[in-house]
Amino acid sequence: MGLSPDAARPVSGTRAANLLTRELPDSVARRSVAESEEITWVQRESLVQAATLLRDHPDAAYTMPVFVTAVDWPDREPEEPRYDVVYELRSLQHNDTCRLIVQVPDDDPRVPSLESVWAGMDWHERECYDLLGIVFEGHHDLRRILLPLDWEGHPLRKDYVSFGEPIAFTHNLEWALPEAERPRDLPGETR
Amino acid sequence: MGLNGTRVLRASSDAGTVALPRTGVWEREAARAGIITTTLENLVQWGRYSSLWPTQFGLACCAIEMMATASSRYDLSRFGAEVFRSSPRQADVMIVAGRVSQKMGPVLRQIYDQMPEPKWVISMGACASSGGMFNNYAIIQGVDKVVPVDVYLPGCPPRPEGLIDAVIKLQKKIAGERPASLRG
Amino acid sequence: MTTLPPLQQPPEHLDAHEERSGLDNVDIVQLDDSTMELNMGPQHPSTHGVLRLLLELDGEVVKVCRPDIGYLHTGFEKDYERHNYQQCIPYTDRMDYLSPPFNNLGFALAAERLLGIEVPPRAQALRVILCELTRVASHLLWYGTTALDLGATTPFLYAWRDRERILDINELISGVRMHTSFIRVGGMVADVPDEFYSLVADVVETFPRRIDEHELLLTKNPIFRERTIGLGVISAEDAMAYGASGPVLRGSGVPYDLRKAKPYSGYEQYEFDVPIGGNGDIYDRYLVRMQEMRESLQIVKQALDTLPGGPVNTSDRRVAMPPRNEINTSMESLIHHFKLVTEGFRPPPGQVYQAVESPRGELGFYLVSDGSNRPYRCKVRAPSFSNLSSLPHMVKGELIADVVAVIGSIDIILGDVDR
Numbered sequence: 175m176g177l178s179p180d181a182a183r184p185v186s187g188t189r190a191a192n193l194l195t196r197e198l199p200d201s202v203a204r205r206s207v208a209e210s211e212e213i214t215w216v217q218r219e220s221l222v223q224a225a226t227l228l229r230d231h232p233d234a235a236y237t238m239p240v241f242v243t244a245v246d247w248p249d250r251e252p253e254e255p256r257y258d259v260v261y262e263l264r265s266l267q268h269n270d271t272c273r274l275i276v277q278v279p280d281d282d283p284r285v286p287s288l289e290s291v292w293a294g295m296d297w298h299e300r301e302c303y304d305l306l307g308i309v310f311e312g313h314h315d316l317r318r319i320l321l322p323l324d325w326e327g328h329p330l331r332k333d334y335v336s337f338g339e340p341i342a343f344t345h346n347l348e349w350a351l352p353e354a355e356r357p358r359d360l361p362g363e364t365r
Numbered sequence: 366m367g368l369n370g371t372r373v374l375r376a377s378s379d380a381g382t383v384a385l386p387r388t389g390v391w392e393r394e395a396a397r398a399g400i401i402t403t404t405l406e407n408l409v410q411w412g413r414y415s416s417l418w419p420t421q422f423g424l425a426c427c428a429i430e431m432m433a434t435a436s437s438r439y440d441l442s443r444f445g446a447e448v449f450r451s452s453p454r455q456a457d458v459m460i461v462a463g464r465v466s467q468k469m470g471p472v473l474r475q476i477y478d479q480m481p482e483p484k485w486v487i488s489m490g491a492c493a494s495s496g497g498m499f500n501n502y503a504i505i506q507g508v509d510k511v512v513p514v515d516v517y518l519p520g521c522p523p524r525p526e527g528l529i530d531a532v533i534k535l536q537k538k539i540a541g542e543r544p545a546s547l548r549g
Numbered sequence: 550m551t552t553l554p555p556l557q558q559p560p561e562h563l564d565a566h567e568e569r570s571g572l573d574n575v576d577i578v579q580l581d582d583s584t585m586e587l588n589m590g591p592q593h594p595s596t597h598g599v600l601r602l603l604l605e606l607d608g609e610v611v612k613v614c615r616p617d618i619g620y621l622h623t624g625f626e627k628d629y630e631r632h633n634y635q636q637c638i639p640y641t642d643r644m645d646y647l648s649p650p651f652n653n654l655g656f657a658l659a660a661e662r663l664l665g666i667e668v669p670p671r672a673q674a675l676r677v678i679l680c681e682l683t684r685v686a687s688h689l690l691w692y693g694t695t696a697l698d699l700g701a702t703t704p705f706l707y708a709w710r711d712r713e714r715i716l717d718i719n720e721l722i723s724g725v726r727m728h729t730s731f732i733r734v735g736g737m738v739a740d741v742p743d744e745f746y747s748l749v750a751d752v753v754e755t756f757p758r759r760i761d762e763h764e765l766l767l768t769k770n771p772i773f774r775e776r777t778i779g780l781g782v783i784s785a786e787d788a789m790a791y792g793a794s795g796p797v798l799r800g801s802g803v804p805y806d807l808r809k810a811k812p813y814s815g816y817e818q819y820e821f822d823v824p825i826g827g828n829g830d831i832y833d834r835y836l837v838r839m840q841e842m843r844e845s846l847q848i849v850k851q852a853l854d855t856l857p858g859g860p861v862n863t864s865d866r867r868v869a870m871p872p873r874n875e876i877n878t879s880m881e882s883l884i885h886h887f888k889l890v891t892e893g894f895r896p897p898p899g900q901v902y903q904a905v906e907s908p909r910g911e912l913g914f915y916l917v918s919d920g921s922n923r924p925y926r927c928k929v930r931a932p933s934f935s936n937l938s939s940l941p942h943m944v945k946g947e948l949i950a951d952v953v954a955v956i957g958s959i960d961i962i963l964g965d966v967d968r
Contacts, residue, residue: 208899208900209662209663209899209900209901211900211901211902213900237786237789237790238789238790238792238794239790239792239935240792240902240904240911240913240930241913241915241928241930243915243926243928245900245917245925245926246926260915260928262902262913262915262930266789266803266805269810269811271811271902273902292790292791292792293787293790293791293938293942294790294791294792294793294935294938294939296938297934297935297937297938298792298934298935301934305626318619319618319619320618320619320622320967320968321467321468321503321619321622322467322468322619325467329502329503329624329627330626330627330926334502334627336501336502336503336624336627336628336631337500337501337502338496338499338500338501338502338504338506339496339500339506341500421592421594422592423598424598424599424621425598425621425643425646425963425964426643426646426727426728426964428598429646429647429690429727430726430727432694432709433709433712433713433716436693436705436706436709436710437706437707437709437710437713438709438710438713449594451593451594453592463621464621464623466619466620466621466622466623466967467622468619468620468622469591469599469620469621472590472591472592472599472620476592498639498640498643499623499624499628501623501624501627501628502624502627503622503623503624503627504623504624521728522726522727522728524726
């Protein structure tokens with residue numbers, strides 16, 4: 175229907191990318207722009223420093239954590255690390271949202287915790303650990319938050335098979351439904 | 366099949382082979398017990414089903430429809446469910462309204478155990494009856510894996526009229542039961 | 550008669566917390582002997598869902614509050630990876646189940662951004678009408694249940710009576726009272742019937758007076774004011790640091806509303822104000838929500854008056870079904886229709902974050918596509934999750950009765966918190 179909306183939309187996140195490239199050039203692995211969003215790929219070791227800079231520098235003032243999550247790309251190994259840990263931050267003052275991505279490999283899924291920088295990262299990091307198994311070092315209490323504490327496995331990983339129970343159709347009754355529950359002709363009246 | 370397809374399975378037990386008149390267990394017992402006890406039993410059951418107090422067990426979206434059933438337009442207290450008791454120790458029926466996750470399963474069982482006899486369970490909604498649209502690791506596929514259910518109420522969420530129909534069906538079921546204390 | 554032994558320390562085995570409740574999946578850390586732990590369990594009338602709070606009490610004053618969530622974890626994000634985009638829409642309904650169109654809208658907008666399509670203006674206006682009416686319904690429900698928690702039973706019945714009128718509108722357009730799934734990727738399910746306009750105009754006309762009646766019950770009520778003014782205070786900096794959004798953030802004085810800051814779906818055409826509070830207490834959040842209801846009705850009125858004609862679905866063939874007459878004559882259209890229904894469309898690989906302003910705050914969808922017909926990863930940024938993480942900060946030092954009031958004022962939905 176005419177002009178694509180992205181052409182008219184300003185690119186968000188450039189402010190953070192520029193600041194990091196200027197002040198902490200070693201922390202930026204690369205930058206990319208897509209769908210009017212600029213993503214800054216940050217090195218794991220300088221994450222806390224970069225986050226503190228983004229929060230405190232008056233040009234950036236990213237004071238609100240939006241979310242922390244991770245995306246699991248198991249087919250990328252061994253060329254690229256398996257997990258993309260995604261941080262989204264918002265600056266209310268400058269009305270801007272930026273995204274930082276830290277890549278961590280499968281055999282070492284550890285990231286420094288940003289709980290000391292924004293208090294809201296506490297629960298988001300616990301959820302990321304719970305569902306994906308990313309370990310946030312320095313978190314005061316990294317426990318499971320959504321699943322029972324004795325749950326095994328991390329459900330949002332691609333190798334975790336999520337399955338409730340088989341759905342019984344007429345053609346697979348033998349293995350889908352236990353003997354006692356299969357429909358049969360009952361004597362008398364059933365309603 | 367009633368409104369929204371609520372259904373209660375009832376199979377009459379039947380000895381069958383000998384040429385006896387076709388009566389069920391309860392009719393035979395009632396004939397033995399006599400008229401006064403039968404009336405007393407009916408009275409007790411009438412009292413039980415006419416004031417079914419649910420316990421507050423609203424979990425998810427069905428809880429909102431349960432609250433809508435209890436509020437101004439579809440008034441559930443017309444049918445005896447005057448108050449939703451917060452403590453299960455004071456309740457008769459548990460309307461499991463919503464999806465039961467793996468973490469909530471033991472809690473559900475604990476609340477059910479805390480209810481005194483006689484107690485009944487209405488499984489409201491698709492998620493409580495069978496796991497609903499969530500056929501995954503996190504949801505218990507039907508609360509009848511945890512507690513015994515008397516009435517299943519399908520819908521996502523079921524309309525308030527559906528919940529009222531389920532309560533009425535439960536009342537009919539209770540009218541047909543015999544109180545344990547008066548049986549021989 | 551034996552003499553009693555002198556008072557001594559309780560025996561060893563009673564000091565350690567061997568005696569645990571059936572819900573012993575959380576380690577209770579004892580700070581010192583003078584505090585009591587109270588479990589405000591998952592089944593509780595005032596927790597607005599299955600929220601468990603572990604409160605360390607010194608008498609009646611809360612020292613530490615530890616929320617234990619996850620009792621409604623449904624695994625939505627895993628389910629999104631197993632269904633194609635249009636099949637995900639009914640799942641999104643059930644997350645924030647008090648305001649389903651916002652979930653639909655967020656997901657649809659994210660998918661539309663990935664695809665690079667824009668919906669026609671009629672669909673945008675209808676989306677705005679549906680969403681703002683749902684905002685009114687959600688705030689009415691919040692108002693009723695919060696008042697009920699504080700002991701006022703009349704507002705509950707009044708608010709729900711009015712909410713039923715909005716559910717009637719839902720039922721008219723989609724057949725379902727609550728989870729309408731009416732907003733799909735590419736537009737709406739169908740156009741609205743003719744009675745829609747009169748019903749919505751009726752709501753717009755009569756509701757402001759109804760809201761005044763509701764305010765009459767509570768706003769100047771001395772009991773309500775005693776229980777809410779000065780309690781549950783959170784400062785603007787703390788609210789931002791916790792990631793709080795929506796009325797929780799605006800009640801603390803931060804004028805941030807996504808409908809104004811990052812407009813979507815045509816919100817920039819409508820004139821409305823964003824109410825903010827001064828002190829960050831419960832009373833301010835209540836006033837913010839009541840005023841937001843009025844502003845929403847203003848938006849609906851403007852949208853209804855300027856509702857354009859035209860189609861309600863995009864004509865982009867990657868998403869939209871071919872028209873019926875074409876299917877009957879052209880083989881390619883038939884196959885295209887078949888592919889769209891069975892497989893769904895395939896956005897190009899990429900990632901996008903789209904947020905909408907739901908009644909609870911910023912509801913965002915981070916959608917990652919790998920070029921297939923299913924989302925590769927759909928992370929839902931739930932407003933209630935972040936708002937609830939500020940609860941321990943808000944109730945520290947308050948009385949236990951105030952915990953109930955504070956939880957009510959944050960307006961959490963456990964479906965959002967736990968997903």
